[in-house]
Each structure stands twice: as C-alpha cells, then as structure tokens.
Amino acid sequence: MNSNKAITIHPVTRIEGHATITIHLDEDGQVKEARFQITSLKGFEKFIRGRPAEEVPRIVSRICGICPWMHHIAATRAVEACFGVTPPPVAEKLRELCLLLAHVGDKILHFFFLAAPDFILGPDVDYSVRNIATIARDQPELARKVASMRRLAQKMLEDFTGRAIHPVACVIGGFSKPMTLKERDSLLSGARELLDFSLYALDFAQKKVFQAYREELATLGTITTGFLGTVDDKGLLNLYRGNLRLMKSDGTFVDFPPEKYTEYISEKTISWSYGKIPYAKAWNQGFSMDLDNPRGIYRSNTLARINVAESISTPFAQRALEEFLERFGRPAQSTLLYHWARLIELVYTCERAVEILEDPDITNQEVRVKATVGAGTGVGCLEAPRGTLIHHYTTDDRGCITKANMIVGTTHNLAPINMSVAQAAASLIGKNHQEESLVNKVEMAVRAYDP
Amino acid sequence: MKESGNKTTVALQGLHACSGCEIALIDAGQQFITFLEDFVIVHLPLLMDHKYFEVDAFKGQAHIQIPEAEIGLVSGGVANEEQEAILKKMRDSCQTLVALGTCATHGGIPALVNSWTWNESLATILSTCSTEQPASTPKDGLPRPLERVYALDEMVDIDMYVPGCPPRGEEIVQVIRALARGEDPVLPQKSVCDTCPALRKGKVATKAVKRFVENASFDPDQPLEEMRCLLEQGFMCMGPVTAAGCAGAKGPGCIVARVPCRGCFGPVKDGGNQMLDMINGLASMGVDWKSIEDRRLLLRFMGAHGLLRPASAVGDEIENE
Numbered sequence: 102m103n104s105n106k107a108i109t110i111h112p113v114t115r116i117e118g119h120a121t122i123t124i125h126l127d128e129d130g131q132v133k134e135a136r137f138q139i140t141s142l143k144g145f146e147k148f149i150r151g152r153p154a155e156e157v158p159r160i161v162s163r164i165c166g167i168c169p170w171m172h173h174i175a176a177t178r179a180v181e182a183c184f185g186v187t188p189p190p191v192a193e194k195l196r197e198l199c200l201l202l203a204h205v206g207d208k209i210l211h212f213f214f215l216a217a218p219d220f221i222l223g224p225d226v227d228y229s230v231r232n233i234a235t236i237a238r239d240q241p242e243l244a245r246k247v248a249s250m251r252r253l254a255q256k257m258l259e260d261f262t263g264r265a266i267h268p269v270a271c272v273i274g275g276f277s278k279p280m281t282l283k284e285r286d287s288l289l290s291g292a293r294e295l296l297d298f299s300l301y302a303l304d305f306a307q308k309k310v311f312q313a314y315r316e317e318l319a320t321l322g323t324i325t326t327g328f329l330g331t332v333d334d335k336g337l338l339n340l341y342r343g344n345l346r347l348m349k350s351d352g353t354f355v356d357f358p359p360e361k362y363t364e365y366i367s368e369k370t371i372s373w374s375y376g377k378i379p380y381a382k383a384w385n386q387g388f389s390m391d392l393d394n395p396r397g398i399y400r401s402n403t404l405a406r407i408n409v410a411e412s413i414s415t416p417f418a419q420r421a422l423e424e425f426l427e428r429f430g431r432p433a434q435s436t437l438l439y440h441w442a443r444l445i446e447l448v449y450t451c452e453r454a455v456e457i458l459e460d461p462d463i464t465n466q467e468v469r470v471k472a473t474v475g476a477g478t479g480v481g482c483l484e485a486p487r488g489t490l491i492h493h494y495t496t497d498d499r500g501c502i503t504k505a506n507m508i509v510g511t512t513h514n515l516a517p518i519n520m521s522v523a524q525a526a527a528s529l530i531g532k533n534h535q536e537e538s539l540v541n542k543v544e545m546a547v548r549a550y551d552p
Numbered sequence: 553m554k555e556s557g558n559k560t561t562v563a564l565q566g567l568h569a570c571s572g573c574e575i576a577l578i579d580a581g582q583q584f585i586t587f588l589e590d591f592v593i594v595h596l597p598l599l600m601d602h603k604y605f606e607v608d609a610f611k612g613q614a615h616i617q618i619p620e621a622e623i624g625l626v627s628g629g630v631a632n633e634e635q636e637a638i639l640k641k642m643r644d645s646c647q648t649l650v651a652l653g654t655c656a657t658h659g660g661i662p663a664l665v666n667s668w669t670w671n672e673s674l675a676t677i678l679s680t681c682s683t684e685q686p687a688s689t690p691k692d693g694l695p696r697p698l699e700r701v702y703a704l705d706e707m708v709d710i711d712m713y714v715p716g717c718p719p720r721g722e723e724i725v726q727v728i729r730a731l732a733r734g735e736d737p738v739l740p741q742k743s744v745c746d747t748c749p750a751l752r753k754g755k756v757a758t759k760a761v762k763r764f765v766e767n768a769s770f771d772p773d774q775p776l777e778e779m780r781c782l783l784e785q786g787f788m789c790m791g792p793v794t795a796a797g798c799a800g801a802k803g804p805g806c807i808v809a810r811v812p813c814r815g816c817f818g819p820v821k822d823g824g825n826q827m828l829d830m831i832n833g834l835a836s837m838g839v840d841w842k843s844i845e846d847r848r849l850l851l852r853f854m855g856a857h858g859l860l861r862p863a864s865a866v867g868d869e870i871e872n873e
Contacts, residue, residue, distance in 0.1 A: 109605070110603065111603060111605035112597055112603070112604075112605065114597045114598075114600060114601045114602070114603070115597075115598065115599060115600070115601065116598075117571050117598070119566075121693075123693065136693070138693060138694065140632075140634065140694055140695055141568060141631060141632055141635070141695070142673075142674070142677065142690070142697070143568070143631075143662050143665065144662075144665040144668075144673040144674075144676075144677060146676060146677055146680055147665060147668055147672070147673040147676040147677060148664040148665045148667065148668070148673070149664075150676070151846060152846055152849060153763060153845045153846055153849070155763060155764055155765050156764075156814075156846075156849065159814060160661060160664070160852065163570050163572070163660070163661040163662070163717070164570065165570050165571070165572075166569070166570035166571040166572020166573070166574070166575045166576075166718065167570075167571055167572075167575055169570075169572065184765075210575075210578065214578065214599060215598075215599070228601040228602065228603075229601075229602070231601050232599050232600045232601065233588070233599055234588045234593055234599075234600070237585055237588045237589065238589070241585075244585055245582065245585055248578075248581050248582065248584060248585045249581055249582065251578070251579065251581070252579060252580075252581030252582070255579045256581075259800070259805075262808075262809050263802075263804075263805040263806055263807070263808030263809035263811070264805040264806065264808075264809065265579065266572045266575055266576055266579070266718050267572060267717055267718065267816070268809075269805075269806050269809050269811040269814075270809045270811065272764065272767070272811065273764075273765055274765060274766070275767075277767060277768075277809050277810050277811045278767075278770075278772055278809060278810045279772045281772055281773055362682070363681055363682050366682060367682060367683075367684050368680075368682045368683045368684060369684055370678055370683060370684065370687040370688045370689075370690070371688055371690065372688045372689065372690060372691060372692045373690065373691075373692040373693050373694065374690055374694070375690045375694065377683060379682070466772065468767070469766070469767045471765060471766040472765040472766070473765070474763060474765060493681070499845065500763075500845075501845065501846065504680075504681070505680070506680040506681050506682055508682065540603075541601065544601075
C-alpha cells in the first residue's frame with residue numbers, strides 16, 4: 102500500500118459549515134491521523150472593530166444563517182455589558198422566547214433534513230438518493246410534516262419580529278417592540294402545536310430510528326471526554342443564561358461565570374485548519390487528541406448540556422432525561438447520542454416556550470430602556486444549537502468596538518470531531534467496507550456534532 | 553440534459569456566506585417540498601451527499617465535478633482560490649447562473665473585511681484574548697486566500713441577480729420556476745420605502761442622526777401605517793437607498809420589528825452606492841451627515857467591487873473627512 106495514502110472527504114456534506122476531512126493512513130493501512138479542516142475564514146473579530154457597538158448584533162448574525170438568533174442575542178448582551186445597561190425583565194423573556202423558537206426550528210432542521218437520511222434511508226444506500234428529496238418522495242407525509250413544523254417555528258419568529266433569518270429585534274437596552282395580546286395568542290397556539298410535534302418526534306426517533314441502530318449508537322465515533330454547558334444556579338439545564346459548568350469525564354465539575362471563561366478555556370491554533378481548537382486549560386493536563394489518552398478535551402452541544410445538567414425544569418423533557426440517564430448513565434459518551442439529546446432538548450425548548458408565553462408579564466410594554474454609549478468590556482454567553490457561544494467585546498468612549506473575541510458553538514467540538522473521525526475510521530477500515538459507505542459512516546459521526 | 557421526464561435540473565452551491573440563503577429556501581415550507589418534487593436537484597451540498605472534489609491519488613490534485621444543470625444558483629461571494637474554482641465550474645456546468653443573495657451580488661457582510669489586508673485580518677484573529685501564543689499560521693492543505701472578497705460578477709458572467717440577506721424563500725422558488733418556464737423573472741425595481749407603509753410627512757425631526765440606542769416612537773397596537781417614518785424620527789434608515797424585496801404582507805422585515813433598515817438588499821439601481829446615495833439624501837433633507845458614526849458602515853452589504861479597500865488604498869474625500 103502506498104505509504105502516504107489518504108482518504109479525503111471533500112466536502113463534508115449535510116453540515117452547515119464548509120469543511121474537509123483528510124484521514125492519513127500508515128504503511129499498514131491503519132489510521133495515522135485524521136483532520137477535520139475548516140477551509141475558510143471570514144474575519145468577524147477583525148471587521149467589527151471600529152463599528153458602533155449597537156450595530157454589531159445585526160452584523161454578527163451573519164456568522165451563521167442557521168443560528169443567527171444566537172449570535173444576535175449573545176452580541177446584544179455583550180454590548181449591554183460594555184455600555185452598562187440592564188434591559189427590563191420582559192425584554193429578557195422575549196429574547197429567551199426567540200432563542201427557544203430558533204432552537205426548535207434548528208433541531209427539526211438538523212435531525213430531519215440533515216441527519217435523518219442516514220437513519221431513515223440507511224447509511225449504506227447510494228449517496229445520490231440519501232437525502233431529504235428521497236424522503237419527500239418515499240415518505241411524503243413525514244416530509245410534509247417536518248417541513249411544515251420547521252416552517253411554523255420560523256414563521257412565528259417572522260410574524261412577531263419581522264425576520265426569522267438575520268433578526269433585528271434584540272436591541273441594546275431591551276427589545277424593539279412589545280408583544281401584543283393578539284400576537285401572544287397566536288404564538289401560544291403555535292408553541293403548543295410545536296410541543297405536540299416534539300413529543301411525536303422523540304417517540305418516532307426512539308421507536309423507528311435509534312432502535313435499528315443500537316450498535317452504531319454505542320460505538321460509532323465514540324470517544325471519552327469532558328463536557329461544557331450552561332446551567333442555572335440550581336444546576337438545571339438553561340439555554341439562555343447561567344453559569345458555565347465544565348465537567349471532567351469522571352463526572353466531577355466546576356461552575357464559573359461566563360465572564361471568567363479565559364481562566365478555564367484556551368484556544369490552540371493549528372497549521373492545517375482555520376478553526377482554532379479550544380481545550381480545558383484549567384485541568385492543567387495540557388492538550389492532546391490521542392484517543393487512548395486525551396488531555397484537556399471537552400465537548401459542547403446537546404449531549405454536553407444533557408450531561409452537565411442535574412435535571413430539566415419542564416416535565417416531559419425531565420421524564421425523557423430520566424429514561425436517557427437510566428439507559429446510558431452520566432456522563433454519556435457515545436457520539437450518536439447527540440441526536441437523542443437533541444430531541445430531548447427539542448421537547449424542553451417547546452415546553453419552555455409555552456411556559457414563557459403563559460406568563461402574563463410577556464405582554465408588558467416596557468421593553469426597552471435608553472442606553473448611553475460608552476467605554477467598557479462585556480461578555481455575552483448562551484447555548485447555541487451547536488454549543489456554548491461566547492461573544493466578548495471591548496468598546497471605547499464613543500461606544501465603538503476596539504477588540505472582539507468569539508468562541509462559537511462548533512469550535513468547542515473541533516478537537517472531539519477530529520477524534521471521532523479518527524475513531525470511526527480506525528474501527529471501520531479493513532472491515533470490508535466500501536470506501537463510499539465508510540466515508541458516510543465517518544460523516545455520520547461528524548454530523549452528530551452538527552458542525 | 554433533461555432527466556426524469558421533463559423536470560428541470562437545478563444546482564445550488566454556497567461559497568463565502570452563512571447558508572442563510574439556502575435556509576430561506578428550505579423555510580418556504582410546503583413550497584420547498586413541492587419544489588423538490590417538481591425539479592431534479594443535481595447538486596446541493598447542504599442537503600445532499602455529492603462529493604464534487606475528486607482527488608487524483610497520484611498528483612494529489614482535486615478535480616471539481618459538478619453535474620450539468622439548466623439552472624444554477626450560487627450564494628456567497630468568493631474569498632479563496634477553491635471558491636473561485638468552484639464558481640467557474642458552476643458557470644461551465646449551468647446554462648443559466650443566478651447570483652443568490654447579497655454576498656453573491658455585492659459581497660455582503662463578509663466583504664466588510666475588505667477594509668483590511670488579509671495579513672492584517674489574520675494577525676488580529678490569531679491574537680485574540682483566548683488564543684494561545686505563539687500562534688501557528690493556518691496554511692497546510694488549505695485553499696489559498698484571495699486578497700479580498702469578490703462578488704460573483706467580478707469573476708464570471710452572471711445571468712440573473714437575486715439580492716437579499718437573505719432573499720425571501722418564496723421569491724427564490726418563484727425565480728427558479730420562472731426561469732424553468734423560460735421567462736425572465738421580474739424582481740422589485742423600487743426602494744424599500746416604496747414598500748414601507750410608515751407615515752411620511754416630509755420633515756426630519758433632528759439635524760443630527762440619532763444612534764439606535766432607544767426605541768422608535770410608535771403605538772404597538774396600531775399598524776405600521778400609524779408609525780412615523782423612522783428616518784423622519786431622526787434615525788438612520790437606509791430604506792431610500794436600498795432595493796425592495798424584503799417586504800412580506802405587513803411591510804419590510806426590519807420595519808415590522810420597528811427597527812430601521814440597514815440596506816441588506818443592496819442598492820436600488822445597478823452601480824448605485826448606498827453610502828453616497830444616503831449621504832446625498834440626508835444632505836438634501838438638511839441633516840448633518842457628518843454626525844453619522846462610521847460612515848463606511850453604510851457600505852456594509854456592498855464592500856465588493858472595490859468599494860471597501862484597506863486604509864492605505866483609500867483616498868476618497870468621504871474617508872478623509
């Protein structure tokens with residue numbers, strides 16, 4: 102065998118970003134190194150410098166067309182910390198509601214449009230038909246249902262705030278408009294419909310999807326790492342705000358306010374990717390992606406949040422979490438369990454959205470206080486679909502950005518994705534897999550992280 | 553070229569952008585599902601598994617394989633050599649090529665980076681507060697960056713422009729359907745203001761432009777028709793210099809949120825310059841345009857075509873003011 106043989110997956114498909122995988126093999130055809138490469142760089146941390154900070158929440162939304170709300174809200178909060186302004190309570194509720202609805206739409210999109218073809222159609226079917234178009238042809242009822250539910254979540258955001266993609270309603274000092282009673286009624290009926298769907302989706306996935314893939318669920322891309330996620334002051338799951346909880350693979354953890362993230366996390370640069378690689382420097386183990394002896398590696402996103410949380414505040418999601426813990430323990434390490442955790446979160450986000458909409462204060466008209474531009478520094482942190490999202494800005498006395506640092510959800514998972522690719526490739530190579538099927542199974546391990 | 557009976561073939565490729573245009577298409581909901589049924593999608597990496605780089609194992613070189621399509625859509629601008637090669641392949645493979653979204657038509661938000669050189673930007677990215685030093689420079693096995701972000705028509709001939717950040721999903725479907733019927737799709741020719749129901753009286757409240765750190769004045773229980781024009785309330789609103797197309801049933805998206813327009817559909821006319829047009833407009837209304845903080849940000853969606861350049865290369869009077 103050629104000594105420098107490499108398997109290249111170019112591009113990785115059915116993911117949101119742009120990435121390439123290169124798996125280098127040694128003389129014996131065994132995996133020497135796997136690289137999940139981020140192939141382009143946009144430079145937001147550079148080009149928001151000098152900008153009036155209140156404009157930034159509507160610029161950084163363009164980091165991601167799939168999760169623009171998360172960047173929009175995190176940036177708003179970071180700028181508010183710079184300017185020293187506190188939004189009224191109802192503005193926080195409106196923002197959390199938007200964050201939740203955006204999570205709902207995202208989870209439907211990821212599970213059913215991007216990931217499900219691997220499970221519903223099977224990982225070994227021909228690549229040319231392994232997609233949502235085939236599901237639409239073979240199972241039109243299912244396709245119509247998921248498309249209409251995705252549409253409903255986005256439509257609710259659009260009807261209330263004007264725009265679902267690249268939103269503008271979160272403003273420095275609060276929210277740009279209050280919710281009218283009429284809007285509340287319509288949103289509440291939509292949220293209840295989404296909640297019904299989320300329960301159906303969890304049941305569908307457990308009975309029709311995960312059941313058939315028990316082996317893959319346990320083994321594909323499975324690695325042993327720590328986890329990072331946001332919890333409230335009682336340790337409950339919170340996507341909107343709270344402390345960061347950094348858990349080791351043995352289940353011990355430390356909680357810290359997001360403002361202190363640089364004391365716990367550091368980012369490595371590498372010569373073969375534009376993605377920086379965060380690791381837990383607070384563990385004082387250094388950094389290594391060695392599968393047998395990883396050091397400093399933690400994961401983010403749904404499985405991480407389910408692992409670090411003590412419990413979930415809403416009843417249906419809590420019941421689903423208990424079942425999950427009973428079957429897989431805590432912290433669960435199997436990579437494909439990200440999908441399972443994603444559906445538990447789908448239920449939670451719908452339940453929590455209903456809860457917020459049932460709060461009589463949601464139609465309070467005091468949605469914004471006037472802000473004064475000025476110098477300061479601030480961190481905005483929340484849980485995006487792909488993981489913990491951190492925006493960190495400094496402003497000058499004209500209220501313009503002088504420095505910016507961002508760690509986006511997927512970035513936290515770059516080291517784990519590299520490791521899962523290596524693990525999946527190592528376990529599959531040499532076992533009579535056709536290269537095309539092998540490639541897709543490696544990608545399935547990547548897709549679980551929803552990069 | 554037609555396969556599966558008489559269905560039209562479509563290829564959709566994203567370049568230097570955020571996938572928001574593709575998401576807008578998916579969010580057309582039922583219209584998206586019928587679109588999947590009525591057309592043959594031959595290439596759409598966000599949703600489909602076609603690996604279009606075929607690596608020559610002996611030379612290590614990648615050949616791009618994009619199936620032929622009657623209609624091709626490209627979202628995003630071009631920022632590196634790989635994206636440039638993919639765009640040229642799309643041009644070769646597609647009979648009609650559509651620039652989808654403002655990144656593709658004018659550079660979009662990512663072209664804000666054109667105000668710095670590549671090395672200046674990279675140096676900042678590699679030295680943020682959580683980045684370990686000394687930093688490695690990313691280069692191994694990565695596409696070579698171009699010196700700036702380009703709009704598509706700076707690289708290849710474009711047959712149709714559909715701006716928007718993002719364009720409306722229904723609009724994307726309508727454009728594709730019209731092209732498939734052999735018609736010229738008709739896009740809005742007017743400005744955002746022409747689609748905005750807000751109340752205009754022809755007078756501006758203040759002489760200096762207000763920063764958006766307080767809400768506009770409006771009654772939330774009343775429709776947009778009852779809200780005074782945001783520009784006339786003294787806020788920077790770029791509706792007058794921005795192409796229409798964002799408006800749904802209730803009005804332009806940002807105005808529905810009671811927030812001023814920032815120009816995401818690009819200029820109203822070909823070759824328009826949103827910064828100069830806005831400054832001229834404000835001056836004619838008696839507003840002190842020098843009160844605008846960071847005037848170059850008026851080009852935030854159209855930094856390609858050489859409009860945003862590194863400071864060392866900028867010589868026009870607006871910048872030197």
